Amino acid sequence: MKKKEAYNEAVNGDEGFAAGEGYPSCEGEPCANVADDGAAAADTMAEDTQDAAGSGAEAEKSDAAAEAAAWKDKFLRLQAEFDNYRKRTLREKMDLVETGGKEVLKAMLPVRDDVERALAAMDKSDDIEALREGVRLIAQKFTETLRQRGVTQMEAAGEPFDPDRQEAVAKFAAGEEKRGLVIDVVQTGYMLGDKVLRFAKVVVGE
Template sequence: MNNENKNPNVEEELKKQSQETAENEQTTSEASEAQENASSEEKELTAEEKLGKELEEAQKVIDEQKDKYLRLSAEFDNFRKRTLKEKAELIKNGGEKAINAILPILDDLERALQNMQKAEDVKAIYEGVELIYQKFLKNLHQEGLEKMEPVGEAFDTDFHEAVALVPAPSEEQKGKVLDCVQTGYKLNEKVIRHAKVVVAQ
């Protein structure tokens, strides 16, 4: 009789314990799910914050590059304007140095003209003009001007312009310049006027 009474009580206790265990397990699983959800939300917020920081840094770099570009653009614009101004001034006043070199010759020519009115010695006048001419050539030579001396040289279209062809006096003179009709000049090794010449053929 006692055994029969004890068994139902034990069964009831076991049922209660199993129900409590199941309830505890369910509560634990719910708590762990809630914790997982909370941690995933935290992770999502962290990712958003990270993305926000990256965007801020990118914007900062963009602003720095934009400022640098604007400064460079302004500097280049100033340089371009300054260069154009200097070029215009150079074109306008490019001959100033050469003119200054010629002015003393102009003074000499004025004095020579004044003396010619009084002078009777033609030879003295010639010598004076010859001196002025030589001085003029010297000043121009200092500016880079070089007078061509083509007579006796082989005809070269880079330096000479043939105005007449004449029979060669000898075989050795064929293709060479016999006479110069108009003097040619080079400025700093660049031909600025071809020499007009007579060529032997």
């Protein structure tokens, strides 16, 4: 019995916990220190979270700036390439016009030579038939030279009037059977490929 009482006194005495309580009352300094440590730990975690969020935002901002710089570089390069292409195309077009005109004129020179020879022959010869044949050959050669360059003569006489290719300069009462047809060609029209090079001037029946 004495041993049991000594044990209870040791457990429930002033040096132990209060009777009926399993933990200290937290009125002293130790409990307050534990609370302060918990609050400090929470503040530290919040600061770490804020730092992580800030680092993420900075990384996204840096990535966006890098992407914008890359797109700007691509745009500047594309603009420079287009400007070079435009200048090159314009230069090639000008060269083509000049070269094309040069080739046509060069092709006309032999015809010009034939005309000069025909004029010289007219001063020396009285053979009208021979001169006439020479002029006919020059005309044929000129027509062939134009044909080689894509220029062809319109066939308009007797055909229905076509305002897309012909220009009516007069109308002539030619009877019901020739109404709307080309009666006469005042000036021959020419085509360059499938485009009108010169409209034909015609007289239309009515």
